[in-house]
Structure formats: C-alpha cells, structure tokens
Amino acid sequence: MAETALRRKVVYISPTRQRVMGILFLSLAALIWVLFSRPVEPGLTTTFVLTPGGFEVVLTPLELPTLTTLNVLATLSAFIGAYQLVRARGFGRHTNKVLAIVVAMFILGFLTWAAAGRSFNFANMLNIALSKAVPITLGALSGVLCERAGVVNIAIEGMMLMGAMVGALVGSVSGSLWIGVLSAVLAGGLLGFVHAVLSIKYVVNQIVSGTVINIFSIGMTSYIASKFLNVYRHLNVPGIFPIWEIPILSNIPFFGPILFRNNMFVFAMFFFLFALHFLLYYTRWGLRLRSVGEHPEAADTLGINVFRTRYMAVILGGMMAGFAGAYFTLGSVGRFNEVMTAGRGFIGLAAMIFGNWNPFGAFGAGLLFGFADSLASIMAILNVRIPSQFLLMAPYLATMMVLAGVVGRGQMPAADGQPYEKQ
Amino acid sequence: MEEEKPQKKQSKDGQKNAFQIFLEELIRGAPEHSSRLRRVWQVLSIPVLAILTGLLVGGVIIILTTEEVFAAWAQSPLASLAAAWDVVSNAYSALFTGSLGDPARIIAALQSGDGLAIRRAFNPIFESLVSSIPYIFAGLSVALGFRAGLFNIGAEGQIFVGAICAAFAGYAITGVPAIIHIPLAIMAGAIGGGLWGFIPGWLKAKTGGHEVINTIMMNFIAFRLSDWLLSGPMQRPDSFNPVSPTIQATAVLPRLFDHPIRFHLGFFIALFIAWLVYWFLFKTKYGFFLRTVGANPHAARYAGMNVLTGVVLAMTMAGALAGLAGANEVLGVNYHLAMAFSSGYGFDSIALALIGKSHPLGVVLAALLFGTLRNGAVRMQLAAGIPIDIISVLQGLILAFVAAPAIIRTIYRLRAPEAHEEEVTVSGWAGD
Numbered sequence: 001m002a003e004t005a006l007r008r009k010v011v012y013i014s015p016t017r018q019r020v021m022g023i024l025f026l027s028l029a030a031l032i033w034v035l036f037s038r039p040v041e042p043g044l045t046t047t048f049v050l051t052p053g054g055f056e057v058v059l060t061p062l063e064l065p066t067l068t069t070l071n072v073l074a075t076l077s078a079f080i081g082a083y084q085l086v087r088a089r090g091f092g093r094h095t096n097k098v099l100a101i102v103v104a105m106f107i108l109g110f111l112t113w114a115a116a117g118r119s120f121n122f123a124n125m126l127n128i129a130l131s132k133a134v135p136i137t138l139g140a141l142s143g144v145l146c147e148r149a150g151v152v153n154i155a156i157e158g159m160m161l162m163g164a165m166v167g168a169l170v171g172s173v174s175g176s177l178w179i180g181v182l183s184a185v186l187a188g189g190l191l192g193f194v195h196a197v198l199s200i201k202y203v204v205n206q207i208v209s210g211t212v213i214n215i216f217s218i219g220m221t222s223y224i225a226s227k228f229l230n231v232y233r234h235l236n237v238p239g240i241f242p243i244w245e246i247p248i249l250s251n252i253p254f255f256g257p258i259l260f261r262n263n264m265f266v267f268a269m270f271f272f273l274f275a276l277h278f279l280l281y282y283t284r285w286g287l288r289l290r291s292v293g294e295h296p297e298a299a300d301t302l303g304i305n306v307f308r309t310r311y312m313a314v315i316l317g318g319m320m321a322g323f324a325g326a327y328f329t330l331g332s333v334g335r336f337n338e339v340m341t342a343g344r345g346f347i348g349l350a351a352m353i354f355g356n357w358n359p360f361g362a363f364g365a366g367l368l369f370g371f372a373d374s375l376a377s378i379m380a381i382l383n384v385r386i387p388s389q390f391l392l393m394a395p396y397l398a399t400m401m402v403l404a405g406v407v408g409r410g411q412m413p414a415a416d417g418q419p420y421e422k423q
Numbered sequence: 424m425e426e427e428k429p430q431k432k433q434s435k436d437g438q439k440n441a442f443q444i445f446l447e448e449l450i451r452g453a454p455e456h457s458s459r460l461r462r463v464w465q466v467l468s469i470p471v472l473a474i475l476t477g478l479l480v481g482g483v484i485i486i487l488t489t490e491e492v493f494a495a496w497a498q499s500p501l502a503s504l505a506a507a508w509d510v511v512s513n514a515y516s517a518l519f520t521g522s523l524g525d526p527a528r529i530i531a532a533l534q535s536g537d538g539l540a541i542r543r544a545f546n547p548i549f550e551s552l553v554s555s556i557p558y559i560f561a562g563l564s565v566a567l568g569f570r571a572g573l574f575n576i577g578a579e580g581q582i583f584v585g586a587i588c589a590a591f592a593g594y595a596i597t598g599v600p601a602i603i604h605i606p607l608a609i610m611a612g613a614i615g616g617g618l619w620g621f622i623p624g625w626l627k628a629k630t631g632g633h634e635v636i637n638t639i640m641m642n643f644i645a646f647r648l649s650d651w652l653l654s655g656p657m658q659r660p661d662s663f664n665p666v667s668p669t670i671q672a673t674a675v676l677p678r679l680f681d682h683p684i685r686f687h688l689g690f691f692i693a694l695f696i697a698w699l700v701y702w703f704l705f706k707t708k709y710g711f712f713l714r715t716v717g718a719n720p721h722a723a724r725y726a727g728m729n730v731l732t733g734v735v736l737a738m739t740m741a742g743a744l745a746g747l748a749g750a751n752e753v754l755g756v757n758y759h760l761a762m763a764f765s766s767g768y769g770f771d772s773i774a775l776a777l778i779g780k781s782h783p784l785g786v787v788l789a790a791l792l793f794g795t796l797r798n799g800a801v802r803m804q805l806a807a808g809i810p811i812d813i814i815s816v817l818q819g820l821i822l823a824f825v826a827a828p829a830i831i832r833t834i835y836r837l838r839a840p841e842a843h844e845e846e847v848t849v850s851g852w853a854g855d
Contacts, residue, residue, distance in 0.1 A: 154576075154635070202827035207574055207635055211773050212823045218767070219815025220484075226810040227488055343646075346639055353636060389651035396640035403632035 018084065021095050025081030028106045029074050036113035037070040046112045047119035052127045052257045066116045073109045077102050114382045125374055127258045133370030134269050135160065138324030139348020140355060140362035141276055142317040147357060148280065149313030150293035152417040154210035155195055156321045157345025158217030163188045163325025165221040168336035169229065171238030180238050181326045188322015189315050191217065196314040200307055203419045222338045229336055240334045241265065265331040272320065277359040289313055293413035296420040306420050321345070350399040357412055369395040470778050472831050473824035474792070481817045482511045485809060514807040521802020522551045522795040542684050547798065549686035553756065555794020559693040560748035561772035562779060562786040563700050564741045569781040570704055571737030572717035577623060577638025578745040579769025580645035581616040585746025587649055588615030590753045590760040591657065593670030604673040609750050616746015617739045619645060624738025628731035634738065642769065653762055667760040676755035689755040694787065696747065701783040713737050767815065774822035793818065
C-alpha cells in the first residue's frame with residue numbers, strides 16, 4: 001500500500017520538534033500579552049464564580065486583578081518557552097505535558113480577559129464542558145473498541161444517529177427511558193453487526209462499509225422522522241433522564257457539584273471509561289482483543305478466533321455508539337431532530353485518534369473538545385468579538401496536527417483497517 | 424434509458440475510444456473464453472442487480488412504514504397486499520414521472536404544439552440532468568482518488584470551499600464580460616477545492632497522516648469556515664440570513680432553454696471535464712504514473728516514480744474536481760451561496776465512484792442515475808408522501824450491494840468470477 005512508502009518512524013525526540021514547541025510556547029506568551037494584556041485597563045478585576053448555578057454557594061468567588069494575572073501568565077509562558085529553546089533538549093519527554101499546561105494558561109488568560117470587570121461562572125462552564133464531552137467520549141470509546149480489534153469505524157456518526165432516533169421513538173412509545181436506552185443500544189449493536197458482516201465476512205473496504213452505514217442511517221432516521229416523529233408528536237416526547245445527586249460526594253467544594261451532580265449518562269461514561277480501560281489492559285479478553293488488532297496472524301496461530309473477536313468488538317462498539325446517540329435524545333434535548341448529532345460522531349473519531357487509541361486518552365480528548373465547544377457558547381454570552389467558528393475548528397485542527405506528528409505521533413493498532421483472511 | 428441520450432450523442436466520435444477502454448476495463452476480470460457480450464454481462468450484472476435490489480428493498484421499507492398497509496391487514500391479508508402494491512407503485516411511478524417526465528403529458532404537449540407546455544413536459548428530464556452535474560464532478564473527484572490509491576472522503580468540504588471561492592469571484596469581480604468572468608469564477612472554484620485537496624495530500628506525503636482522517640477533518644473545517652464567512656465577511660449586506668450576495672449576471676452559466684427549464688452549460692462542462700479526466704488518466708504519462716502509484720506503490724517506486732508527488736498531485740486534482748461541483752452549483756443553479764447547500768454530495772459520490780468502477784464514463788452514467796433518483800424523489804415526496812430521505816436509504820443499500828458483490832451473487836445465485844476482482848486499494852490508518 002501507498003502508506004509503506006510514506007511511513008516514518010519517530011523513535012527519538014526530534015530537535016526540530018523541540019524547537020517548534022519552544023517557538024509555539026513563546027508565541028502563545030506573546031499572544032497573551034498582545035491580545036489580552038495590552039488592551040486591558042488597569043484596575044479591573046475578573047471574578048470567577050466557582051459553584052455552578054442553582055447550587056448553594058460554598059466557595060467564595062475567586063477575584064483576580066485582570067492585568068496582573070495576565071502579565072503573570074504571559075511571563076510564565078515566556079519563561080517556559082525560553083527554557084525549552086535554550087536548554088539542549090528542552091523538556092524532553094515531558095514536552096507534551098508542558099504544552100498542555102501552556103495551553104491551559106492561554107485559555108485561562110483568554111477567560112480572564114474576556115470577563116474583565118465582570119463575573120463569570122467558571123464551574124458552570126466546566127459542567128457544560130463535561131456534558132458536551134459525554135457523546136464525544138462515548139463515541140471515541142466505540143472507536144477504541146472497534147479499532148483495537150483492527151476494524152476501522154467511521155460509522156460512529158451513523159450509529160449514534162440511529163441510537164438517538166430509536167431511543168426517542170421507543171422511549172416515547174414505551175414511556176420508559178430505560179427501555180429507550182436499551183433499544184438505542186440494540187439499534188447501535190445491529191448497525192455494528194452490519195458493519196462487521198460487511199467488513200469481516202464480505203471483506204468490503206472498512207471505510208466503504210462505514211460510509212454505507214452513515215448514508216443509510218442519515219437517510220433512515222430522517223425518513224422515519226419526517227414520516228412519523230414530526231407528524232405524530234406523541235412519538236417524539238421521550239423526556240430526559242433526571243439529574244442525580246450523589247449524596248456526600250456532591251458536597252465537595254468546586255469538584256463536587258461539577259462531577260457528582262449530573263444525569264445518568266455522565267456517570268455511565270465514567271463507568272464505561274474505567275471498565276473499558278480495565279478490560280482492555282488487565283484481562284485476558286482485552287489482551288486477545290488487542291492482539292487481534294495488532295497482529296491477527298499471530299493471534300490466530302495462538303488459537304484466538306480472529307473473526308469472532310472482531311465481530312464481538314465491532315458489535316460492542318456499535319452498542320456503545322448507540323448509547324452515545326441516546327444521550328442526544330434522552331440525556332440532553334428530549335426529542336429527536338433530523339441529523340441532530342451534527343458531526344459529533346466524527347469528533348468522537350477525532351478524539352479517539354487524539355487520545356491515542358486508548359480509553360483515558362479518548363476521555364481527555366473528549367473533555368478538551370467538549371471544553372472548546374462550551375467555550376464557543378460562552379463567548380457568545382460574554383460578547384467576545386472573536387468568531388466562535390474558529391474555536392469550533394480547534395478539535396479538527398488539533399487532530400490533524402497530532403496526525404502530522406506535531407504533537408507526537410500516536411500508536412495506532414498495527415493491523416487497523418486490514419481485513420483478515422485465513423490462510 | 425432516456426437520460427443516457429445526450430451522453431451518447433456527445434460521445435459519438437470523441438468518446439468511442441473511451442467506451443472501448445471502459446469495456447476493456449470492465450471485462451478485465453471476466454473469463455477470457457466466453458463471448459464478449461457474456462463477459463460484459465458478467466461484470467455489469469453486479470451494478471445492475473445492485474440497483475434493482477436496492478429499489479426492491481427500498482420498496483419493502485416503504486411498505487413497512489405505511490400505516491394503510493397495516494390498517495388493511497385488519498380486514499384481510501389480501502387487502503393489505505393490495506394496499507402495499509398501491510403504495511409502492513404510486514411511489515415508484517411518481518419517482519419515474521418526476522425524474523423522466525410523464526409520457527402521456529409529453530405526448531399531449533407535443534400534440535398541442537404549445538412551446539411552454541412542451542418545455543414543462545420535458546422539464547423533469549432536464550432537471551434530472553441538472554441534479555446530476557454536481558454528482559459527475561464529485562464522482563470524478565473520488566474516482567480519480569481511487570485510481571491513485573487514495574480515499575478522498577473530503578469531497579464535501581472541497582465542494583464547499585470551491586463554492587465559496589466561485590461565489591466570491593462571482594459577486595466581487597465586476598465590469599468584466601461574461602466570456603472572461605465565467606471561466607474566472609469556475610477557475611476560482613477549482614483552485615479553492617484544489618487547495619482543500621492539496622492540504623491532506625501534502626500532509627500525507629510529508630508526514631504520513633492518513634488522508635481519510637485528514638479529509639474528514641477538512642470537511643468540518645470547511646463548514647465552520649463557510650459558517651463564519653457567510654455570517655461575517657461574505658454576508659449579503661441587506662440580509663440577516665447567512666447568505667452571500669447574488670453573483671453578477673456576467674458570472675451566470677447560461678441556460679440553454681427558456682423558462683422553466685434550468686438546464687445550463689454546466690452539464691457540457693461536466694462532460695468535457697469527464698472526458699478530460701479520462702484523457703488524463705489513460706492517455707498521458709502523468710495519468711499512467713498516477714494509476715501505477717495507485718495500483719502498486721512499491722512497483723511505482725521501483726520504477727523510479729516519485730510516489731509522494733503522485734499523492735499530492737492526485738489529491739489536488741481530486742479537490743479541484745470537487746471544487747468544480749461547488750462552483751457549478753453556485754454559478755449555474757443557486758446564483759448565491761447559502762449554508763448547507765451541498766447536502767451529502769460528498770458521501771454519495773463515494774457510492775457513485777464505486778458503482779462507476781472509478782472510470783469517468785462509469786461515473787457519468789452512475790451520476791446520471793443518482794441525479795435522476797434525487798430529482799424524482801422530490802416529486803415522490805409531493806405526490807406520494809414518501810419523504811425524500813428514502814433516496815439516501817436507497818443509495819446506502821446500492822452502495823452496500825455494489826461493495827459486497829457476494830451478497831448479490833448469493834441472492835441471484837450467480838457464479839463468482841474466476842479472476843480476482845478489482846477492489847479499492849486503500850488500507851487502514853496505520854499503513855502497511
């Protein structure tokens with residue numbers, strides 16, 4: 001394949017990359033100074049509210065002098081950048097962590113500037129970011145399941161959409177949210193099964209097979225919606241899951257209300273996250289699944305049933321995506337709208353790549369992308385005159401950069417995307 | 424089929440050669456000893472049966488989602504069967520008359536001799552041709568990628584950027600005669616789309632980042648970009664909607680018939696470009712180079728070809744072709760750019776390129792089919808109450824059957840070909 005020719009191994013820490021990073025840190029520092037620090041009038045303060053709305057205030061809001069904060073942030077970033085450039089190998093292995101810190105400082109600087117002289121509910125924003133991260137992370141986990149077993153899944157979007165529609169429809173008809181979720185999961189699993197049959201049994205190119213499911217799902221859900229859901233309103237009122245409050249934990253200052261006062265899907269996401277991590281890396285099942293994705297021939301030689309493992313992984317991935325889809329109708333909006341996932345499945349795919357094909361990485365990426373999403377909506381509230389569209393591009397640009405090796409190359413499963421044919 | 428007529432007229436002398444090559448390409452996999460006609464059938468059977476099966480399954484879906492059928496079931500199974508037949512025949516006859524015209528109406532109009540009535544009667548056919556133009560361009564884009572071993576899943580984004588550039592050139596340039604303005608605006612579309620294809624191509628050659636992911640990401644970047652442009656710099660001054668200004672009259676692709684027929688010059692441009700792509704792929708050394716890179720990059724490198732250049736070149740050209748689709752929609756149909764104007768052409772064109780076996784002529788025929796379906800679906804929605812989205816379902820099914828010929832062979836008990844079938848040569852993310 002063409003890729004062999006283009007593959008480049010990065011084993012050592014490239015000095016060019018270290019230099020690029022140093023320049024990036026310095027330019028972020030310069031940006032903080034030029035964009036945020038310079039235009040701010042001295043004497044203003046930015047107030048960060050640290051408790052989400054509708055909750056008893058336990059923490060006093062954080063009041064920061066705007067100008068001083070910004071200057072401190074700019075100086076710190078500049079120092080880090082200079083250190084990276086001057087010292088021979090910079091931060092070495094830790095460069096990516098430092099990058100995360102500098103980006104966080106940049107975002108903090110941005111918020112401090114945007115809310116200068118005003119009060120801004122930081123905890124609320126994190127809470128929104130967390131719920132926006134749910135479908136993205138669950139979608140990414142679906143991708144992790146499939147691709148760890150060596151089957152590329154670009155049909156996450158289609159599976160999500162089907163899950164969303166079926167969840168709303170069955171939830172409304174049965175009057176039970178749980179039955180709605182269950183049927184969404186089954187619908188996703190069914191599409192996963194189709195993907196598996198096409199790509200494993202009929203050895204269809206996995207990207208083509210994913211495209212089949214995407215086209216079919218978009219058509220089918222819109223068809224059902226305009227034929228039934230939009231005509232008979234009672235078929236599209238499933239309601240949404242209530243917010244659960246974990247008794248003691250939700251009283252922890254700052255983190256409590258953000259993490260432990262959410263609806264079922266957020267807790268389920270955490271459950272699946274830990275469960276999948278444990279299963280993949282600490283059980284025989286996970287080892288087998290990963291071996292099938294890395295080297296199916298070797299796995300087969302050792303007596304692992306490659307086909308069965310792949311079927312199982314893809315069906316489970318489909319179920320996960322169906323569950324992610326149910327979030328839209330049963331966890332967030334409360335009704336199905338045509339094409340309501342709006343590319344979240346593809347962001348999930350991006351999060352999986354960004355998160356280096358492992359569950360916690362996917363969660364981190366999902367959180368980051370969810371944060372970018374919530375930042376975009378916050379900017380509208382704060383009346384910032386930067387077009388939010390550029391912020392919404394960030395996940396895609398970040399993924400392309402990861403893919404290009406700017407932020408370090410991911411370790412994708414070696415046999416990802418290759419059909420296995422028994423000799 | 425009626426919609427093939429203009430295509431054949433066009434191809435009488437120029438494309439005869441292309442057709443032969445197409446035939447040869449087609450029957451390459453079929454056994455040598457059987458007769459030529461048989462070999463053609465052996466290869467054509469899959470797409471034809473896939474389309475038929477897709478329509479059949481679509482009919483079943485329509486039946487299963489119609490309340491009348493179930494209501495009739497309460498009376499008797501026979502009544503329910505009759506109701507099912509009614510629904511499906513209504514739907515598909517609306518699809519037919521909506522896309523190719525109502526024969527009775529055409530005859531009546533011809534007898535009356537009234538110009539407007541005749542044009543109205545023939546309008547569905549021309550509308551189908553108009554709908555198939557973006558499919559031709561986008562299908563060529565994906566097909567060219569396939570030939571070079573690349574999976575251009577980003578036609579959607581390239582169409583968008585092409586449309587943005589063409590719209591900008593269309594309204595911002597003033598005081599030029601049409602003879603200059605039209606090519607300029609079309610070129611702008613090609614350049615915009617080409618840039619959007621160049622970036623993933625370059626990234627692939629330079630860093631090895633897989634083009635599938637990169638083009639998906641570029642799709643969404645294009646949406647956001649156009650969202651921003653249409654609600655900011657490119658917004659129509661007197662409008663609150665995200666719509667660009669109307670293009671200048673000099674940039675409009677001329678229509679070839681009077682009202683209400685919207686058939687415009689773009690169709691012939693599309694055919695010309697299809698011929699150009701064919702000529703490029705099969706008659707020039709660059710085309711040979713690309714096809715070699717696609718068929719076997721190792722052999723290509725061994726023969727001293729620069730595979731990386733091939734990747735960049737192919738992606739840029741694929742992007743430019745998709746950009747032309749966007750330019751065509753803006754300059755020939757809409758005359759302005761609005762959000763979400765390209766509904767799914769990018770993904771459908773993957774199906775289309777596969778059905779057309781990645782050959783320009785095959786792509787043109789498949790595009791005519793898809794354009795016909797899309798146009799007929801509008802009438803089906805109005806007359807038979809079947810939501811237009813059923814077309815996506817049909818396209819998905821057809822794609823599945825074309826991509827997995829074994830399903831079709833199992834259903835119709837066809838014998839599998841002895842030789843290995845040509846497949847899309849694209850691997851997973853990880854490469855080798």
